Amino acid sequence: MMAARFLRRSLPVLRQARCYADAPSGSAQMSFTFASPTQVYFKEASVKQVDVPTLTGAFGILPAHVPTLQVLRPGVVTVFNDDGSATKFFVSSGSITVNADSSVQLLAEEAFPLDQLDVARSEVGTEPIGGFGREEKNSSSTLLHHGLQETVEGAPPYTHRRDSSGEGGKLSSSAYTSQTN
């Protein structure tokens, strides 16, 4: 699945260089940083794989992943540690950067481990999370709520959904209240 993705979207320059994914070289250790503005979950840690939900689909990131920039949508991030255990977090929105040196920065606007979540309380109090959602239909709080529901009831298995949700998503300033202090 990963190789097919490479084949489909590798740039012309790179096509000669690789047909199938090479076996990961020794130096391909993922330096994984996962943080929210108020808490750091992983700081330059070495993990095996990270599954992230993005606006263009969900995908898993292994060491030596192709460099990319993506924007997160509300959903579950699963981190597979080196010892095989998996930890899940719910993220509201944010960005993920995979650099050429295999370092991954996952910056979430809000992130919580799954055991700290309560869906019933998420419906009350639609305080805008301030995510970078699209227009009213997919407004950030709606996305957030759906994401939460999916998370608790069990998200559908990760598929390569290439959503063509291509509305001109201008920064929905409705998401920000004038919450001046």
Next chain:
Amino acid sequence: MFARTSALVFLPQCGQVRNMATLKDITIRLKSIKNIQKITKSMKMVAAAKYARAERQLKPARVYGNGAGALYEKAEIKAPEGVANKHLLIGVSSDRGLCGAVHSNVAKAIKAKIANLTGEGKEVMVVNVGDKLRNILQRTHGSYLLLSCKEVGRKPPTFTDASIVATELLNMGYEFDQGAVIYNRFRSVISYKTDEKPIFSIDTVANSENMGIYDDIDADVLRNYQEFALVNTIYFGLKESTTSEQSARMTAMDSASKNASEMIDKLTLTFNRTRQAVITKELIEIISGAAALT
């Protein structure tokens, strides 16, 4: 001649207070300085508590902010040289004073950068977060001010604050190519340094040479990513700035209290000496009066 006679007329009024302040004057001064010392001591305590909290919140914010800037460093993004680009400076400070040189440092850095950039013929606009900064900049560089934010510094800054600033900034419609967030980076309790973090526009990032290695980026994703990165940088600047400000206020109030206690010591000595002098004078008067009678 004329002036001298008129000066002579006024001098006696100053003359009697000048040499020896009366006991009453010294008492009044002593009381007021003691009050001021109480105030500065309590301000120091408050600043110490706020500083402790700000520093605690700074740790994750630093990881977050550095993560946000990692893309710019690793991909070595920079604006094309030689083109007359438009710059944007975001100065981060606060509304409140009595914190040492915090505001003036940021203002100095901004003024220097403005002078530099206008010397090279580039266009600059300034966004300032914090009223104090606006006061300093408005007199001389008022034409460069694009946006000004108030009510900063009373409560610790949150991500929402940073996103509000970023939203307003983007809504202003100033198409900048690159810029910087200028803030005071916290180094230790007694030291901070004015620093800057770069910000770039979407076009600059998209056209930068190393961006080609990043797979699967369409304009929408890049724009969202950039806006998010802008908020992150502002958030990072706010957090560092608050911590520096609180530590600077703590130091300033501490030295103010020390100065006040020094003044109190000196005044107490003067007070005692004056008191003894007054008593001695009275004694002498009584004795010489008695001697004159006998």
